[in-house]
Amino acid sequence: MEVTLEKMREFAAQFVARLPKVPGEKAHIVGLSGDLGAGKTTFVQHVARELGVKEQVTSPTFVIAQAYQTTHPLFTRLVHTDAYRLEGETKDTVGFEEFSHDPHTLMLVEWPEKLPREAIFPADASVLKFEVVDDNTRNISYA
Numbered sequence: 001m002e003v004t005l006e007k008m009r010e011f012a013a014q015f016v017a018r019l020p021k022v023p024g025e026k027a028h029i030v031g032l033s034g035d036l037g038a039g040k041t042t043f044v045q046h047v048a049r050e051l052g053v054k055e056q057v058t059s060p061t062f063v064i065a066q067a068y069q070t071t072h073p074l075f076t077r078l079v080h081t082d083a084y085r086l087e088g089e090t091k092d093t094v095g096f097e098e099f100s101h102d103p104h105t106l107m108l109v110e111w112p113e114k115l116p117r118e119a120i121f122p123a124d125a126s127v128l129k130f131e132v133v134d135d136n137t138r139n140i141s142y143a
Contacts, residue, residue: 001139001140001141002133002137002138002139002140003039003137003138003139003140004136004137004138005039005042005136005137005138006136008039008042008043008046008138009046009049009050011043011046011140012043012046012047012049012050013046013050015043015047015050016047016050016051016072019074019075019106020074021074022074023074023103023104024103025103026100026101026102026103027079027099027100027101027102027103027104027105027106027107028075028105028106028107029100029107029109029121029122029125030106030107030108030109030125030126030127030128031109031110031112031113031121031125031126031127031128031143032044032108032109032110032111032112032127032128032130033111033112033113033127033128033129033130033143034129034130034131034132034138035130035131035132037132038130038131038132038138039130039132039138039140040110040130041057041058041059041110043108043128043130043140044057044080044108044110045057047078047106047108048068048070048078048080051068051070051071051072051075051078051106052070052071052072053068053069053070053078054069055068057080059082059110060080060081060082064081064082064083064085064086065079065080065081065082065096065099066079066080066081067079067080067099068080070106072106074104075104075105075106076104076105077099077102077104077105077106078105078106078107078108079099079105079106079107079108080108080110081096081107081108081109081110082109082110082111083109083110083111083112083114083115083121084110084111084114085114086111086114086115096115096120096121097120100122109121109125112125112127126142127142127143128140128141128142128143129141129142129143
């Protein structure tokens with residue numbers, strides 16, 4: 001689906017509306033794949049607003065993971081992870097396992113392809129792929 005940057009908030013609202021309505025056994029994890037500048041962090045910022053996060057959401061490239069409290073009735077915590085610098089890691093160095101056990105946590109993981117699916121990133125997690133169409137438009141699809 002092609003999404004302009006001006007419509008990214010609307011796309012994020014639709015994403016939040018489609019989130020599970022009852023808690024699962026673990027956190028709901030979604031990977032965000034795409035080149036630098038493809039809109040992954042912008043998408044997370046809009047999702048955070050839709051969930052009621054009050055703090056400013058920034059890229060966690062250097063801190064790797066950032067957790068935010070939400071006002072959402074089911075997902076009371078948003079965890080934004082950037083795995084760009086974790087390529088080749090086989091150990092959980094950011095608390096991924098701890099976060100993933102909470103059924104009231106929504107985890108959005110940028111660069112999930114940098115994490116080994118078997119060891120850290122769940123094989124059954126969905127992944128949104130962000131592709132740059134032009135300066136103002138992104139193609140977003142489930143990979």
